[in-house]
Amino acid sequence: MSQRPAPSLLLLFLLMIPVCVSGVSSADWDVSYSPSHICALKDSSVIMNCTYTYPTGHQIRRVFWTKGAVKEDGEFIDLSEDPEYIQRLQYLGDKQQNCTIRLSHVTLKDSHEYYFRFTTNKYKWFGYPGVTLTVTDLQVESPERVTEGDSVRLTCKSSCTLTDRATFIWFRNSQPLTTGIIGNQLNLWTVSREDTGRYSCGVYGQSYISPAVQLNIRYRPEKPVISISPSGEIVSGDSVTLICSSDSNPPAEIRWFKGGTFVGSGRIFNISKISSDDSGEYKCKSINEHGEKYSAVTLNIMYHPKSVSVSISPSGEIMSGDSVTLICSSDSNPPAEISWFKGGTFVGSGRIFNISKISSDDSGEYKCKSRNKHGEKYSDAVTLKVMYPPRNVSVLINGSGEIVSGDSVTLICSSDSNPPALNFSWFKENESSAVGSGQSFSALQSGRFYCQAHNQHGSQRSDAVTVTVHHGAGRNVIVIAALSGGLFIIIIIIIFIIQKKRKNRRSIIHEYENDSPRTGRYAALDPKSRSSDVYNTLTTVHPRPADHQSGSIEYENLSVQSQHMGKIVG
Structure with a gap:
């Protein structure tokens, strides 16, 4: 259906003037709209109340509503024939005096001035001025910057004042709110981060809901949380990722620390081929313009024993009879099981190996073995030297103990001591003075001789041996x-x-x-x-x-x- 642009005001005026008939005036012709201006919410139904009058003796032939557009033949377009209205427009009046209509599911495009037109058996009438319809949507107006602790007011705004009395409703994240609503406003007192969300408004009884507006409440970081990947046991050589999660608005800057030392930045901190040196306490700091917070977490790295060593207590000279403690030090995670060996022989277990009343038999090389499920390692051997005074002192006779006059026999003093005895004294029984010194002694006369061995820890004498000197032919x-x-x-x-x-x-x-x-x-x-x-x-x-x-x-x-x-x- 072709149509023309809306007629000019002059044309409309001329159309409204009926042909004068004897005994009939224009005052007998009228179209009345109530109200003449309607503000309707988008997607609602609008009722345009309308009444009309005409002189007695006229019969109504046709009634319709139009927006003022005309067809090629000059006649106004009937909205009930317009495809945009045909499904939404309902004529509620009659062909006598009521010209009310209902327009359903109004859209912003329906904002227009509408007119009623009727035709009698004698004349045509155009109800000018018409009824003005303004269709509005709703918009939530909110502050641009909100900080935790502030008071906030949200307003549900429309482009015109709704004709029908409206009761406003509010939603946060599509969930209805019941408090803080005053008229078309929502009041939030002392907002917190929990008030962050998408807010929208509507009118009670209407299906239309405004577009949602994000209320962005700014706040300082909450205490960050570190997650470790992989989450299970970490073994030396693995690659490990630390992730810092922090609730803050605006999003926080993340910094990483090992102990008190800065080691990196960003939400993710990677350590490739981790080693025992990377063990320790890691924390991330979450910081924004409103404040900062630290996390805490320990990175526990499993590794096989290393740096295995043995220490001896007391550390100085060890004397026979002393109590001696060997301590095995081992760096491992988890802690290692300790075994002790003397030479190649297992002698005990535990980090501490005690020898009470040590003797020379305990002298030798000791080492410990540190072992956990990730491996094992031996310490270097340490030598345990036990010092003791001479013992088992005895005299050896070089040859026979019988000699003839003029010859001598060599006596040798033997002893067991640590350090070895360096001083030897020779005595003849029943004589108080020494008869010789040195490890060997030449006996020239008969008698019973013994030696005495000395070191810095003491001395001991041997048993006596008999030397016999013969005189005569037997020589x-x-x-x-x-x-x-x-x-x-x-x-x-x-x-x-x-x-x-x-x-x-x-x-x-x-x-x-x-x-x-x-x-x-x-x-x-x-x-x-x-x-x-x-x-x-x-x-x-x-x-x-x-x-x-x-x-x-x-x-x-x-x-x-x-x-x-x-x-x-x-």
């Missing part, structure tokens, strides 16, 4: 035995002596037969022609009977030869 054999070093040499010597004896026997007989009586047995042994040794040796020989004379000579000669051989060997 040669003893010296030979001592110097020969074995029975084999002694046998050879005896054979040599026997052979020599036989030879000498023949020589002695020969001398005896050729000598004069004056130069007999005793003359041959004249001391002037013999050595003093031989003479001394033979002074113990006694004369024999005549029938045994030759045998005595052999015995004496054997003694002489033995003595001479002893001299040679010696």
Whole structure:
């Protein structure tokens, strides 16, 4: 349907003037609107109350409402034929005097001036001026900046004053509010962060709700919370993420601290390949223009034992009989189980290993093993040196304890001590003064000798040993035995002596037969022609009977030869 623009005021005026008829005036023609101005809420239903009059004798042929637009033929457009109104417009009047209509679901586009038009069997009438309809929506007006603790007033505003008396309703996050409503205003006293939300308003009995407005209440940060990822056990070498969550408005700036040291910024703090050095207390600081708050959290990193070491108490010199404590220090998480070893032998467990009344048998290398579920490690070995005075002191005889006059025997003093004994004293029983010093001692006389070993921790004496010095013929054999070093040499010597004896026997007989009586047995042994040794040796020989004379000579000669051989060997 084509239409023309609305007619000019002059044209409208002319259209309203009826053709004059005898006995009829314009005062008999009228259209009345009540009210003439309507402010309606968007999406509501509007009733335009209307009455009209016309002279007696006229019959109504057609009634309709229009916005003033005309068709090509010059006739006004009937809204009931307009596609935008056909479903929403309802004529409530009659064809006599009531011209009321209802317009449903009004929109902002429906804001216009509307007119009633009627036609009789004789004339047409246009109800000018018409009724003005203004359709309005609702808008929530709120302060731009609200801080926690402020008092806030929200206003539900429309572009015109609603014709019908309105009862306003309010919503926060689509939930109705029941307090603080005065007229078209919502009053919030001493707002808190809980009042933050989206606020909208409406009119009771109407479906239309205003667009929501965010009430942004600014406040300082709440205490931040740190979450750790992964949330389970953290092992050395893992990658760990710390996340700081903080409730604040405006959003807070986040700073990270380890202890009191600044380590980073931003809501997320990453640590790649974490180590035990990263263990400790971490906190994030949440700060905005209204204040600041700190969190607290401990980062507990699991790792295998390291830095395992042993300390000894007392730390100085350890004496036999002391109580000694070995302490194993180990850096590990979780705490490690401690085992103790002496050499390769397990000797105990626990961080502290005590040895009461320590002895030299406890000397040696000790180490501890630190072990947890992530691994194990040994300490370096520490040497436990136990100091003690000499003990087990004894005398060793180098050779035999029997010697002959003029020779000596070597005595050696042996002892067990720590530190080793450096001072040795030698004593002869029943004598108060020392007869020698040093670890070895040469005994030249018979007696019972003992040694005494000394170090800085004390001394101890040995048991006594007996040294016997022989005088006489036995000396040669003893010296030979001592110097020969074995029975084999002694046998050879005896054979040599026997052979020599036989030879000498023949020589002695020969001398005896050729000598004069004056130069007999005793003359041959004249001391002037013999050595003093031989003479001394033979002074113990006694004369024999005549029938045994030759045998005595052999015995004496054997003694002489033995003595001479002893001299040679010696």
